Amino acid sequence: MIDSEIKNAIRIACGQDGQDDDFANKLIKWVEALSSKSMNASQNSDHLNVVIKSINLGKDKQ
Amino acid sequence: MKITINGWESFGLRCPDVKVNLLKNSTPSRVALIQMPNGTGKTTTLKLIRASLTGAAQNWSRDEITELKSLKNPNVQTGKFILELSVDEKPLVIETIIDFVEAKVRYRTSSILLGGVEDGWRPPPNIKRFLEEKFVSLFIFDGEFAADLLDSTKTKATEAIETLSQLDLFDEVVSEADFFWEKQKRDASGTSKPYLNSLKEREAALTRRLAELKKSRETAQNDVASFSKRLAEVDAQLDEKIGQNETIRSEKDRLSKAKSDADAELSTALEKYMQDLRYPHKLYDGFVRHLNTFKVSLDQAKLPDTSSRQFFIELCEEINCVCGRPIGPNEQNHIREHAEHYLSGDISGVLNAIKNDINIYANQNFDEPLSDSRLKLSDAQAKFHDASTGFSNYMLKIKDFQDKGYEELLKEKAQIELEIRSRDNFLSFMSAPYKSSDDEKSSSVVSIETQLRDMQDRIAEVTDTVELRERINLLSKIATNAKLIAKKSLHKQLIDECNERLSKVLVNSPLQIEDIDNHIKLKGQAGGSVGQTLAVAYVFLTAALHRGSHQFPLVVDSPAGSLEQLVRKEVGKVIPELCEQFISFIIDTEKIGFVPALESASNDSISYSTIFRLNQTSEKLIKNVPNENIQMNGDSVLVTGKEFFVQFTLDKEE
Structure with a gap:
């Protein structure tokens, strides 16, 4: 479990950058997994891939 | 927890x-x-x-x-x-x-x-x-640490909050993202936008060159078609003239057939010779010896079996190791982790295929040695040369029996054949397979098409990499920003909570925290007495430890x-x-x-x-x-x- 301040901060920072809730949720899920220290390298890489792929580069808005 | x-x-x-x-x-x-x-x-x-x-x-x-x-x-x-x-x-x-x-x-x-x-x-x-x-060190605590919390030259207070509130998770996000990027960068050969632009310019040049070549090929193919059409007409006219004399026509047919037969025989002999050349062991019998020695070495080393990943994975299931020592959970984990360093199924498969091929090819008895097929090729070449010369000489000889128009037709036929041959050569260059030394100036459509495909794949790969860099930069920026937001909010909550507790603990000498900026900054004074420092440290650490x-x-x-x-x-x-x-x-x-x-x-x-x-x-x-x-x-x-x-x-x- 991570502090609610951390979750809130992630949501605010994502919002400020124009990222949607879906991305914020995926980032929170990965940070929670990091905090549990129970992931192996492959699970960590899978989480990170999901997060990176969900990032909106803003090209659609142009 | x-x-x-x-x-x-x-x-x-x-x-x-x-x-x-x-x-x-x-x-x-x-x-x-x-x-x-x-x-x-x-x-x-x-x-x-x-x-x-x-x-x-x-x-x-x-x-x-x-x-x-x-x-x-x-x-x-x-x-x-x-x-x-x-x-x-x-x-x-x-x-x-x-x-x-x-x-x-x-x-x-x-x-x-x-x-x-x-x-x-x-x-x-x-x-x-x-x-x-x-x-x-935050909960197994000594006086020295307490002093460090209020020391403006040290960052213990911020470190304590960051550790207790897991703010360092954001640093971990940035570092994981950087590590991921470094790994991807190693796998990709180019990563920058200027590099991507240069690839795109080369793609445009290859596209232009392909269009030019295709146009030239179409012109050459059209030329060949019209020359062939005219050649057929000329051949028909020549046949008509020759056909008037039964003796000449039948001799011409016989020589023409002999030339075609010799040509077919030459093609067969050439193909057989080229095929034999592909077997190195036919060129030199030392190859067979060395390949067999190599296979024996692999067998002696029990390769690939004993070095395969699968061998170690199966070993984990055994009670005892091959050395006789028992295999417990620790040994199992260690073997599983290190099995990755050994041969994968793919590499083992290649080694097995090599051993199998050595068995099949290196040890078979050849029905015909290379010298025989070389001899047959020389014979076929000589035969074709004779048949071709015989036919040409006869065609020249019979012109004396024909009218003036026959000679002109022969000249035109020779000229057309020359034109067709030159265009066939050009078209043949255009179909030449791709070589690694080729560049965008190549005259081969096949080569330019291959280069263009490779370039497009490369561009796709680099585009992905450039985008990946942008994504990782964004992720790091968001994590850094989120850390600042969380830190600000946590500092405020902690300051309020600590000040409330301090007002109870230090009733007679009220002391309040003004800010937490690397160290604990006290309101209106640079530092406290030793006792005050310890009291502030207690309050600060217990408040922080109590979070969540x-x-x-x-x-x-x-x-x-x-x-x-x-x-x-x-x-x-x-x-x-x-x-x-x-x-x-x-x-x-x-x-x-x-x-x-x-x-x-x-x-x-x-x-x-x-x-x-x-x-x-x-x-x-x-x-x-x-x-x-x-x-x-x-x-x-x-x-x-x-x-x-x-x-x-x-x-x-x-």
Whole structure:
């Protein structure tokens, strides 16, 4: 479990950058997994891939 | 997450050989006071508690290990420290075993989660992050650390918040993203936008070149079609003229057929020769010898079987290793991890295919050696040359029998054939396969098409990489920004909470925190007295430790030494409220003011232990103590109970 301040901060920072809730949720899920220290390298890489792929580069808005 | 310390036991170390039990009716007392006179091994005990929690003893130097040796018994070979904990009400025991002969430390861990005892420092994964050294130093606490919290040249306060509130997770996100990027960058050869632009320019050049070549090819193909059409007409006219003379026509047909047959025979011989050339063992019989030797070497080395990943994975399932030693869970994990360094299924497959091919090809008997097919090719070449020359000579000879128009037709035919041959050559160049030395100036459509496809794949790959960089930059930016937001919010909450507690603790000398900017900044003053510093540190750390749903014990060495009596009372009153378990290593002079305040605030959940060395002075002290309250091991004495604790003063007895 991570502090609610951390979750809130992630949501605010994502919002400020124009990222949607879906991305914020995926980032929170990965940070929670990091905090549990129970992931192996492959699970960590899978989480990170999901997060990176969900990032909106803003090209659609142009 | 709730961690409590239930007790510890030490043997053969510089600290006394005692078993300290902090449980009262199976529950740890809220306040546990351990009175140990200076020089009794208080520092050693604290060091061992810390090392049990962090696993750090495995990296201790020989000197650090030797310093822990019992002074009373210097011949001791092994020392042991057993720390008993509860993690979310489940027992966890960590044994630190110190081998003074080898100067090595090893651990043993037992817990329900492990299903018993295991070698090594193995706390459950969910508490590991709370057992890092920087975290443990927040709840195994000394006066020096308290001073650092308020020192403007140090960053302990921020570090404490970041560790306790897991703000360092954001740094981990940035570092994981960077690591991921470095790995991807190694796999991709180009990553920058200018590089992508240069690839796109080359793609445009290749596209232009392909269009030019295709246009030229179409023109050449059209030319060939119209020349062929005219050639057919000329041939028909020549046939018509020749056909008027039956003898000439039949001789011309015979020679033409002989030429076609020779041509077909030459093609067959050439194809056979080229095929034979592809077998190196047909060129030189030494190849067969060397290939067989290579296969025998592979067999002798039992390759690929003994070096395959699969071999090691299957080995994990065995009870004993091939060397005869038993394979336990640790060995299984080690073998599984290291199996990755050995041959994968793909590589093993290639080695097996090589061995199989050597069996099939290198050892077969050839029905025809290479020299035979070379001889046949020479024969076919000679035969074709003769047939071709015979036909051409006859065609030239018969012109004398024909009219003037026949000669002109022959000339036109020769000219058309020349034109067709030149265009066929050009078209043949255009169909040439791609070579690695080709560039965008190549005349081969096939080569340009291949280069264009490769370039497009490359562009796709680099585009992905450039985008990936942008994504990782964005992720790092978001994580950094989120850390700042979380930090600001946490600082504000902590400052408010600490100031509220400080107003209760320091009633007569009010002190407030203004800001936490690397260090704790006090309102209206640069720093506090030693006592104020310790009071602020207590309040700050207990507030920070109390955050979220986590509870940790607070272990403090000399908790009240530097506090004024009035502050001692205030701090003592507040501590039981601030944390769930307070363990304090105390000396005689700290008791006044501090202990009564702690006792009254602890609601009777308080335990008293006094640990000291037995000598002529201290021996008199235990004369009237009931046996059930005394634990003696050699010169080490542990007395439990309030009365002895309060009365204990070595100095006065002396």
